[in-house]
Amino acid sequence: MTKLAAKPLYEGSDWNFDTIQRIYDTVETIAREELDLNTYPNQIEVITAEQMLDAYSSTGMPLLYNHWSFGKQFLTNELMYRKGQRGLAYELVINSDPCINYIMEENSATMQTLVLAHAAFGHNHFFKNNYLFQQWTDAEGILDYLEFAKRYISQCEERYGQVQVERLLDAAHALNRQGVHRYPRGQARDLKAELARENVRHAQRERDYDDIYRTLPAAKAKAADAGVSARAAALGLPQENVLYFLEKSAPRLAPWQREILRITRVLAQYFYPQGQTKVMNEGAACYVHYRIMTTLHQRGHITEGSFLEFLTSHTNVVSQPMFDSGHYGGLNPYWVGYNMMQDIAQVCVAPTEEDRFWSPDIAGNGDVEGTLKHIWANYRDESFVSQFLSPRLMRQWRLFKLDDHEKVDHIKVDAIHDERGYRELRRGLARQYDISWQEPDIQIVDVDLAGDRTLMLEHHVTNGVLLAEKDAGRVVQHLADLWGYEVVLREIEPEGGSSLKEHKARPRATGPRLAEG
Structure with a gap:
């Protein structure tokens, strides 16, 4: 039998820092013992609503350089919040080591418990273990790099003028979606090593092809242009990372301008995995917080009233307005991810014959936590949906696929609930999360x-x-x-x-x- 706690962690909605510490310690024990989660150390920061709005404006980063677009974003979010047209997130979590968790001081004690389970352990585990984050991000070095970026750009503003720096950042921000390497190039970026190399780069006036651009006589230029293939090989073309090419080869940029382009693309690369794992990341965090909150309730750490408050919030987060609802705005990643995690857990412990046909590798293995942690570590949204979206969920969600062509005056239902249709639905939905x-x-x-x-x-x-x-x-x-x-x-x-x-x-x-x- 489950041993009940002598008394709940808190009574009512009020909390103080001692309460937060008790909550954190208990949640951590369950996360380690029941779910065997592997996380970075956590740093908890309690912030106000205005500070949360400020964090929104700077893409969630605790340190970031100044730019007018961040102020514009702050004013937009603040106006909507003050008018009641939008709420604020209960938490914000940073993929760093230590993992920084911002929690709102306006939250009730139950909401603080929920967000610690969701962010400090759900998201934290996902950040540390998913292969995309391991390949593309340096959690240990990002905070130092942000501090360097803020300081460096501030120094450039003082030396070269705010207008010059702002125009450069405007251009770099416009191109940052084309400023990432989309394929692994060895180990994850070491941002501390980047800081050490910055001094060497800054001491060199011009690099790569700049001397060629400035000094090469016309006759020699024509000789160098003997063939497209030779030129492409010399310049590393074709190149999909536009900011990288400009940083290395734009003939009219000064060294400090190249360094700012480098800062912009390093930060764009940092966010690259997050766009490909939204469904999985939120689904994993929702699954973790549901398991932890349920265990807290079963052990008497939270009251019936607190558990009901949690269930209300949880239900709102993972709700999905249907297509015929006035509130429909696409598929809610929390809803898709959480329901798929729950479905996978069912396949592991109580599979049907259909489950054994569609998911033979995991059906009936009895290892829910091990299976989910393997999935969290080795998949992204596209592969996750294409591999694990079950026919049961497709029926529950009433999914079907339309074939709609611009030159055809009618719409064809291209996939229904049969074996071929299930495969088409999987592929079709997975494609919506394909980065290409x-x-x-x-x-x-x-x-x-x-x-x-x-x-x-x-x-x-x-x-x-x-x-x-x-x-x-x-x-x-x-x-x-x-x-x-x-x-x-x-x-x-x-x-x-x-x-x-x-x-x-x-x-x-x-x-x-x-x-x-």
Whole structure:
């Protein structure tokens, strides 16, 4: 029998720091003993609603450089919050070592218990163990790197002027979605080593091809331009990481400007895994907090009233308005992830014949925690859905797939609830989380070294979807400002290779300029 606690951890909604410590210690014991979670050390910070709004504006980072877009985001969120048009998150968690957990001082004692279970142990375990975070992020070095970035950009503002730095950041922010390496290149980035190398980089005036761009006579330039393949090999083309290419090869950027581009893309790389694991990360955290809160209730650590308060909040978080509801806004990642985690647990302990057919590797293995921790460590949203979305959930969710083509005047139901339909539904939903469908495939393909140094890019169109013309024009303009010469972006039809659309821009006089440093 479960041994009941002598008394609950708290009574009512009030709490103090001693209460938080008791709650944390008890939650940690359950997380270690019952779920065997492997986490970074936790750092708990109690903040106000205004501080939470401030954290929102700086993408959740505890330290970040100044930029007008962060202030604009703060004012927007604050206005909506004051008008009651939106609420605030109960918590915010940073993928760092130690793992920083912000909890709102306005939370009740029950909500503090919930968010500690959710963030300090659910998200924390996922951050530390998922392969994408291990490959792409350095949790130990990120806080030091943020401090360096804030200090460095502040020094640049003092030395070169706020306007110059702001224009550079405007351009870099416009391109940060094209500022990541999408394929592993060895070990995870060591940000402390990056800090050590920064001094060496800063001491060198120009690197890579800048001397070639500035001094090469026309005749030699033509000789160097003998073949596209040779030029591509020399410049490392094609290159999908646009900010990386500009940092290394843009001929008119000063060393300090290159370093700011590097800072921008390092931070973009830090957030890269989070966009691919939203369903899994939130699903894992919801599963963990539900298990921990249920165990707390069973052992008498929280009262019936507190458990009811938790269930109300939990139900709201994992709710899903249906397509015919006025509140529908797409699939709630908390709902998808949590329900799939619960379904996997059922398959492990009480499988049906259907489960044994669709999930033979895990059906009936009896090891719920081991199976889930393996999944949390080795999958991302796309592969998770394509591997583990069960026919049972598809029926419960009443999923079906539509075949909708622009040139056809009717819509066809392409997948229903049969064996073929289940496979099509899996693939179709998994594709919605595929990074190649979420982000445009844009690559730098050539540079006209022999002529006017035009930078040429290609967008390989997916599913017939072209770039939004207005946004594409603005981003290409920022790219031209950084490159210093004309930029041409062609949208290419994937099958025949024909050009569907073309965007051009020349650098503006008001764009980032070469500054001595």
